[in-house]
Amino acid sequence: MRDAAAAAAGGQQYPASTLYVVATPIGNLADLTLRAIQVLSLVDAVACEDTRVTGGLLRHLGLDKPLVALHQHNEHAASGQVLERLRAGQRVAYVSDAGTPAISDPGAVLVAAVAQQGLRVFPVPGASSAVTALSVAGDVQADGFVFSGFLPTKAGERREALLALAASPRAQVLFEAPHRINALTDLLAELLPERRVTVCRELTKQFEAVNTMLAVDLPAWMQADAMRARGEFVLVLHAAPSVAVDEAALPPAATRALLVLMRELPLKQAVSLAAELSGSPRNALYEHALALKKAGDQV
16 A cells, blocks of 8 residues: 555655645545655654554554644644644654544644744645535536534524534535534524535545435424444535525515514524514515625625
């Protein structure tokens, strides 16, 4: 394996005093790139999110490197240790537990600190769960995508965050933990019942599963099999479909009420009250509200 890596990637320059940000597999060890193996073979030390995880990876490759623990709780302090090594002329790799570092994982503070000191940072690309999920979502409506990561844990903040994402013409990539996945799918079904969602579980691992359905169907689908709530989750909230709202179908009083209420209240509450006051269909008001919000954001 290391011989193949050297043959494929050994011809490239790997300067000293450089931080190499190395992507590692998100589940399947076979996804480690030959260039990543070559870099890990060459560096003088490896900074990592969890020394136990990275130590296991290095042992699998037959490598023994000094490890520097650098995680979300010590990133500022540990960055100083990495800088000392770089100033001494060493090559240092940084890896997170899985995937590409500094994307919903530690690493960004370290990269910023190295760049601020005028030292070099080289990327070694590879697996990314966000891009992997997007590649199998098949969202033909999306105008690009946004990586939103984990939504707030507090119920009210989570609701508002999801409503804010709903108006976007871009696909939204979300992460979720197993103990909160049911709460998220319930909320998606409540707020965006007609929106398509791709649920990716255990990507690249033995029990990998990718399923796309309307949000309204998610709770029943989750409850049908307890295994569906286990593992690591990446969700793609498909982009809002382009819907031409027929304003003429809404009474002027309804649209006026909606405008006034949207100035003072969260979108969902404004729509509910406007529907109750005017007797107009909630769905039509909601689509009109999303269109108004999108237009306001683009001004």
